Amino acid sequence: MNVQDVRRQFPILDQDVNGQPLVYLDSAATSQKPKQVIEALEDYYNRYNSNVHRGVHTLGSMATDGYEGAREKVRKFIGASSMEEIVFLRGTTTAINLVAGSYGRANVGPGDEIVITPMEHHSNIIPWQQLAKATGATLTYIPLQPDGSLDLEDVRNAITEKAKIVSVMQVSNVLGTINPIKEIAEIAHENGAVMVVDGAQSVPHMKVDVQDLDADFFAFSGHKMCGPTGIGVLYGKKHLLNAMEPIEFGGEMIDFVGLQDSTWKDLPWKFEGGTPIIAGAIGLGAAIDFLEEIGLDNIEAHEKRLAQYAMEKLSKIDGVTVYGPGPNDRAGIVTFNADDVHPHDLATVLDSDGVAVRAGHHCAQPLMKWLEVTATARASFYLYNTEEDVDKFVDSLHKAKEYFGDVFG
Known part of the structure; x- marks a missing residue:
């Protein structure tokens, strides 16, 4: 993987910010977009913009082929067994809300338990809080180890026969923790619970096989993996999705509409009401082509090297605390x-030095409380970052510490 060749595919990186070359270290919030994704969006709007599934004219057929072709790319990318198991939605948040609002409302009741962790993104906490309040279920948390990882013995103790849903992020958007999803899913299934996975921070950065993980539901967003904003995916096992009712109703998702009752289309379209996210799906398909050309194993190894390099540099700065597991x-x-x-x-x-990092609670306030802080700063790396980016980031951090030391020292 030649990083300089990769960088040349991202037009936004070739600019100065505040008079300095841009160093973009906020890819966990949203990634930048390569030329081929931008060109795929332009091609759709310039050449075959049309609605899908409805028209028999040429442009409609081309748009439908592009939209459904993207679904097949997603299927292969995450190892699903059928295109019927791939639902296009707005993003991870919408996908988890669909599972909670449809599967959860139908299968969770008083005395049942929903099991999550304190490290979850708000999108994987609030839907379960609301489900618990609506059904009389209990929201239970798997405790964290001191380094922000999970111990499987704690997982076994937390997931009992009362559990109906277990929902865990595969990679923490704050700590970088890589959770043992396959083992957690096995424990969940032993107790009769379904396994929901927030894959927003894993799918862009490592190979994911939903069948190998034995995830029942798996959600992720396109904009974090070089794709457009506003497009995401819910994977669900076919028998579970078939048993679920839609929670959004209207055009496109119906089979027959009568005066008093209606029936729904087959999977996956019954969950895609209204005009779908056509350009977003086509752009996501182009992003998958781009990532597969580079190779997810190459991307993962590159990012881990950068994280290790950054942690080594930060460990030499007095007064800097790094949160989460060790560099390996x-x-x-x-x-x-x-x-x-x-x-x-x-x-x-x-x-002011052109270095973009994230600051705040990162949509993880329960985790901030566990860390005993109100906020943190975060540098997140992707395939287009370099060791030079890390050096610039660390140099700028030194400047910041010196500046505030002079002001408040």
Whole structure:
């Protein structure tokens, strides 16, 4: 993998920000888009913009082929057994809400348990909170180890025969923790629960095989994997999706509409009401082509090297605390704080040097409470980042510490 060749595919990286070359270290929030994804979107709008499934004219057929062709690319990319198991939605948030609102409402009741972890993104907490409140179920948490990882003995103790749903992120968007999803799924299934996986931070960065993981539901977003915003995927095992009712109704998802009752289309279309996200799906298909050409194993190894390099550099700076597992056990995410400097102030100074990092609670307030902080700064790496990016980031961090040390020292 030649990183410089990869970087040339991303037009946005070739610019100065605040008079400095852009160093983009916020890919966990959203990734940048390569030329071929941008061109795929332009081609759709310039050449065959049309609605799908409805028209028999040429443009409609081309749009349908592009949309459904993208579904097949997703199927292969995550190892699903059928295109019927791939539902296009707005993103991870919408996908998890669909599972909670449809499967959860039908299968969870008083006395049942929903099991998650304190490291989850809000999108994988709030839908389960609402489901528990609506059904009388109990929301249970698997405790974290001191380094922010999960111990399988704790998993076994937390998942009992009362559990109906277990929902865990594969990779933490804050700590970089890589969770043992396959083993957690096995424990969930032994107790009769379904396994839901938030794959927003894993699918863009490592090979994922939903059948090998034995996930019952798996959700992820296109915009974090070089694709457009507003497109995401829910994978669900066919028998589970078949048994679920839609929670959004209207055109496109219906089979027959009468005056008093209606019936739904087959999978996956019964969950895709209204005009679907056509351009987004086509762009996501182009992003998958791009990532597969480079190779997910190459991407994962590259990001881990950068994270390890960054952690080595940060460990030499007095007063900097890095959160999460050791460098060999995390994805390409490094979350940290610097003594006596608020993360927002830190990010502002770094931005003045053209270095883009994230600062805040990262949609993970329960995890912030567990860390005993109100916010953190986060550098997240992707296939287009380099060791030079890390060097610039660390140099800028030194400047920020010196600046605030002079001001408040």
